[in-house]
Amino acid sequence: MPFVEDMRDVEVIAPNFKRRLSGVTSTIIQLVPVQNRLGQKVATLGPGLPGDLPAMRWRDLPALWKAPGRRPLRIWHARRNIEMLPGILLRDVLRMKLKLVFTSASQRRHSAWTRLLVSRMDAVVATSRKTASYLGVPNTVVMHGIDVERFSPPADKAAAKAACGLNSGQKFAGCFGRVRHQKGTDLFVDAMIALLPSRPGWSAIVAGRTTPQHAAFEAGLRQRVRNAGLADRILFVGEHADINRWYRALDLFVAPQRWEGFGLTPLEAMASGVPVVATDVGAFSEQIVGGAGETGILVGPDDLPAMVEAAAAFLDDDGRREAAGHRGRSHVTANFAIENEARQLGLVYAQAIGGD
Incomplete structure (x- = not known):
């Protein structure tokens, strides 16, 4: 891990105090290199992160009594309770x-403890308008973004399928993510069994x-x-580190989460030129465009008949599917590039x- 040599060069700290890989950890992994490329001078702190991310050591904490080189204060950007509380202690107790x-x-009402911690923040970010509605404090909506170069359409769809060991003469619907009930993998499987x-x-x-x-x-x-x-x-x-190659092999993506x-998978699919059928959970309703600008179709969570119907609408209409795929790519590059988030x-x- 490239540890920071001079803490005066660190203006933003991204703590990660959970070893297990999660969506939050993935966000840090994807975002920090882009932030640094844009000159934001971010260093991580904590376990469970790749060795190529810039990081500060625990022994560097005393340096936080001094301002960084260019600004009067540093940012401590927490994403969990276990990162908010240390930040409060460092700022308010250790000054x-x-x-x-x-x-x-x-996307639920926070516990009293979390609300107390949030009330002590200098700024709060919500990842969607739906999330913002639960916070109860002033906030700024900043939607997550993705790498639109990594997730991009193939020059040759048949070759993309062959590269994954798939039959290049078949069309494929896909469901990517952890295999579990919460993610609705069973709904996807049942929909495909029907279709x-x-x-x-x-x-x-x-x-x-x-x-x-x-x-x-x-x-x-x-077994089903x-x-x-x-x-x-x-x-x-199974799991693939090069999942972007598998998106390129798809003709339809289904996000069946309960x-x-x-949720980034619809964005990754649309950036790859693949239309989406998704349940109306998370921020999916703020990612997917319906109507005249269609990039996909939303259905109710746990509504298998609606999912089957929506998927069939794309499976059976090549023109609609291809047009939605093209619109999806344009929509994501314009609105959800990770550089915009940074x-x-x-x-x-x-x-x-500035509010100091």
């Missing part, structure tokens, strides 16, 4: 030169990690697929420091 920023993706027998030109892909506590859930899904005689057309391909904090956070930081 370190910090302003505290908190990002929330939660594929009468559509021989289509197959389906389930990609994502299955943790040990959800192994029985996945085993049950595989075998019972339906579709084991050669509904493929479980609950979600924000720039908006930079404005939040500047305003927090």
